[in-house]
Amino acid sequence: MLTNILPLIPIMLPFFMAVIMLLVGKRPVKHRAIAAIGGLILIIVSAYQVFFVYQNGMYVTYIGGWEPPFGITVVIDMVAAILVLTTSIIVFFITVFSFQSIGEPREKYYFYAMVMVMLTGINGAFLTGDIFNMFVFFEVFLLSSYILITLGGEKLQLPEGFKYVLINLVSSNFFVLGLAYLYSVTGTLNMADMQMKIASYEGDTTGLTIVAIVFLLVFATKAGMFPLYSWLPNSYAAPPVPILALFGALLTKVGIYAIARTFSLFFVDNVEFTSTIILVLAVLTIISGCIGALAYLDMKKVIIYNIIIAVGVILVGFAIMDAAGSIGAMYYLIHDMLIKAALFLLIGVIIFRTGETNSERLGGLIKVHPVLGWTFFIAGLSLAGVPPLSGFYGKLFIVESALDNQMFIAAIVVLLSSLVVLYSIMRVFMNVFWGEDMDFDRLKDVKMDKMMFSAISLVVIAVVFGLSADFLYPLFEMAAQSFYDPASYSSYLLEVQ
């Protein structure tokens, strides 16, 4: 019953890197070096973990040697392993991107340290097997996100940051309240133990459905679901692009992961009710995201509303929660994390080069930046899910499972949303890269090789992910099993008892 160190590395390593950064002084060069080296180590470790889980199945450690269900467990199933790997890759490339874009004042005030603390919280939320521990890790990454969103203290950032903090404070308090209810109903906090207790309970479970709605309220706020997404677009648009990319690619996805995890493990008794609610809200989320994506010409806003569309699409898959739906949602989740980060970085390059966020005021940039333009084009196609790029497989499975379950409206909305995504992103592409030439003298003379490197690398990774989807299918099938067959998640408890 020894505590195994390997599963804890994705949590501990970023934390220690942050501590070291706080100790070595304010010189940005040191922070950059630590962040980059640590990020690389993290990618290697989490890739090894994916391989390890694929070979040996689920991987569990009991912190301090306390046996479950009493101690805190760290559970690496395939879902957590894949998500941690994706998160590490994205954070590494965004830190490299920040070297040239975030600016020295922010770097001096511990930007990289905060990113690493946020990474600690996100990885912890993915890996933990204890629901209260998940709340703690949520608070860890939210606290650092409060600092990141207001870091720099620009006039736009402060009120938007306050709004963001307030919304998340309220929903975190509801999280505690939901935990209180859940604990009083089940008498345990270990997620696997809770699943087994609820599955074997014969009596009335109306109380659990109420708890389910409290949890849905909490995670829907964090994930940006209809009707609780209204804080998201303005708050996300306030900080500079690297921070926006981190938030857009990672934070909403943790909320989605939490919805999928809790609703697959705990709230399984009244599935007709809960899955219908999630499905309806997901469809409405897609529709409202589409309206936003069509309404704006501001590049940041278009992509931010595309986040909301993607949240809806993923949740359609998780609401149905059968084999095909879960596999599709997992594919789409990973695809969306990668491609959203890539797109934010691409528009980040454009914004830093031109100083404009409104795509209408730009034009003809393809003559100056052909590589950037065509990369953006491929990323746009991939976002919309044009086969064989990465968005296609997720949508294929999600639509297939929606049709299998006679949810025609959801399937149609998901399909139509692809058209809206394609239109909105191609409109940005045509405005920025084609069309009438802008005044090229206005372009700022900035160094951008590292920015281009990380943006293009992420697009390449997303494309490779799409092309190798067939090869990766066993991993995703294994991951989806945790959702549609929750007993497989809690099977590790049987070995202990």
Add this chain to the structure above:
Amino acid sequence: MELITIILAGILMGAAAYLMLSKNLIRIIFGTAIFSHGVHLMFLTMGELKRGAVPVLDENVEAYADPLPQALILTAIVIAFALTAIILVLALRIYKELGTNDIEKMKGDPYAD
């Protein structure tokens, strides 16, 4: 006893909602603090009050009050404390930067200038 604390938690949350809907930054922050108090009180009640002896391992005592919610509340209180600290600093910075603590006056088109 449980009923009284539950009602008290409800009153606290109602007061918090009232405060959070006001326009003054400081009132909003007090609202969040009181809201977390209400939630913690609710959590405490979920462990069942007055069920037995204190949760100390002893062979003679058979009925314990559940210690786990109390431990969890301690964590939650620390987190709420940190959050209150950070939001107070943020409010101070907003007041210095924008010269107002009225959220109505912080509006306006951010892209105008």
